[in-house]
Amino acid sequence: MASKVPVKSILKQKQPADIPTEADRNRRNLAIALHHANLIQAQKDIQAQILLCIEKLLDLPTGSEPTPDEARSFASLVYNFQPSDLDALVEERNIEGKCGYTLCPNSPRSRSIGANASWKLSSAAVDYCSDICARKNLYVKTQLGEIPAWQREPGIQAPIVLHEDDQPKSEKTAAVQSRKPVWKKTAADDKDLAMERGETPNGFRPKQVMTDMIVEKSTTTPRKTKVAFKEPNASHTAIEGYEPKSAVRNDEGDEDTDDDT
Amino acid sequence: MSDENSRELSRLWRIFRTTKQMCADRGYELTEDECHISLDQFRAEYADSSGAPQRHKMTFTARPTTEMQKKYTPLARPGQPTPEPQIGTVHVEFNGDPNLGVKGLKQFAQLLSEKNYYTGIFVTQSAPTSSALKIIPSLLPTVMEIFREEDLLVNISKHELVPKHTLLSAEDKKRLLERYRLKETQLPRIRVDDPMAKYLGLRRGQVVKIIRKSETAGRYASYRWAI
Known part of the structure; x- marks a missing residue:
């Protein structure tokens, strides 16, 4: 007789699953719950911080001119904002009677122009003292991240750069700029350029480049119109000397009949 | 003027x-x-x-x-x-x-x-x-x-279609849950920004008793958990 082959099941072997104990499950649930609770808490913290930032930015600038410190703090405080938060800031500043752009001490046009402002200007322009401020604010707004601050990966959001006019100058560069001699300009003025071209300032037309070759322009005579105005034989149907074609044909017919009679 | x-x-x-x-x-x-x-x-x-x-x-x-x-x-x-x-x-x-x-x-x-x-x-x-x-x-x-x-x-609580809402005390709430053997999460809910909830100044977790008129039962009480 053939030797006995051990019977092997063709069904899938069941893996001995390690059943989690009650305590294990509880611990995992607790960890998950804590994780989510911490996420929500972080979100609330950042929202509260943004509100605090809005409150701080409401009072800027303290003087008539924004100081470099204030400009720097504006750029840093606004870092966590979403574009909608900046809109909220503009709204709040308007209620306080200040221009929507944080570094501007003037009052918005909704106050300076009065009740008529809303139909003289677009609704967004009313919140600022001038179009320049509106543009500067837009410059900042476009840099803000659409993703809320609590979902941002660290390092993705670039630091906010202010508009060139408001960029805080460090004391060193400000000093260097003030020491710069007045006569040294970046662009030469008209006088220098004229000298370079060899024109004398006392010349006949000093600002224009002179050439000694004279080129005759080709003259064009006005084209003669076919029908002269007030021609002696113009009929009563002519409009400013022009005879409409249909009218001409009719006239000819009329003339024929006239001739017959 | x-x-x-x-x-x-x-x-x-x-x-x-x-x-x-x-x-x-x-x-x-x-x-x-x-x-x-x-x-x-x-x-x-x-x-x-x-x-x-x-x-x-x-x-x-x-x-x-x-x-x-x-x-x-x-x-x-x-x-x-x-x-x-x-x-x-x-x-x-x-x-x-x-x-x-x-x-x-x-x-x-x-x-x-x-x-x-x-x-x-x-x-x-x-x-x-x-x-x-x-x-x-x-x-x-x-x-x-x-x-x-x-x-x-307008006082909304006096409107014909608004049933009577009364706030339950913590003790009443406990008694209610024991009587019906419920957890509070098993109750129907009412949002805290519901007009009537705002009128009563409900806070999260409180329970209101709502008494409606009913054609069959005369009066019908239901309970809602403010969230």
Whole structure:
């Protein structure tokens, strides 16, 4: 007789699953719950911080001119904002009677122009003292991240750069700029350029480049119109000397009949 | 101009009356006369010489009745044998500013904390800005409630289609859950921003009993858990 082959099941072997104990499950649930609770808490913290930032930015600038410190703090405080938060800031500043752009001490046009402002200007322009401020604010707004601050990966959001006019100058560069001699300009003025071209300032037309070759322009005579105005034989149907074609044909017919009679 | 004043006055009279009735319904100490003030009386007390209403004069405070204090007392716990009632004096202010921002609400919040009021009710003519509303959760445990004037023109609790809502005390809530062998999560719910929930000043976790008319049963009570 053939030797006995051990019977092997063709069904899938069941893996001995390690059943989690009650305590294990509880611990995992607790960890998950804590994780989510911490996420929500972080979100609330950042929202509260943004509100605090809005409150701080409401009072800027303290003087008539924004100081470099204030400009720097504006750029840093606004870092966590979403574009909608900046809109909220503009709204709040308007209620306080200040221009929507944080570094501007003037009052918005909704106050300076009065009740008529809303139909003289677009609704967004009313919140600022001038179009320049509106543009500067837009410059900042476009840099803000659409993703809320609590979902941002660290390092993705670039630091906010202010508009060139408001960029805080460090004391060193400000000093260097003030020491710069007045006569040294970046662009030469008209006088220098004229000298370079060899024109004398006392010349006949000093600002224009002179050439000694004279080129005759080709003259064009006005084209003669076919029908002269007030021609002696113009009929009563002519409009400013022009005879409409249909009218001409009719006239000819009329003339024929006239001739017959 | 005087016509406009009188219209504004009667509008504010209705708002004032509803606010008082709301506070009385919540359980604050207010007399029946105060809650049903007549227009003439209102004009005599709160209007200036030109007949225009003065909102700053309408400010009032009210203390909770003992019943209300009992209702708001949480259950005794092993650590706290005699818990404090979670309710106190209410301060109601009326604001007529055309724009209400963070600063306006902060001022009111500061007043609440200075005078140590438990609840503040701010009735505003215009809608506060969205960032101003975000202040409210930061003030806890002081409760600040904001109502628009137009929402208080009519007392909604007196409308025919609005059933009677009553707040259950912590003890009543416990008894209810034991009676029906429920967990509170198994109750039907009501949002805290529901108009009637706002009217009663419900807080998260409280239970209201709602008694409706029923054709078959005469009266029908249901319970809702505020979330």
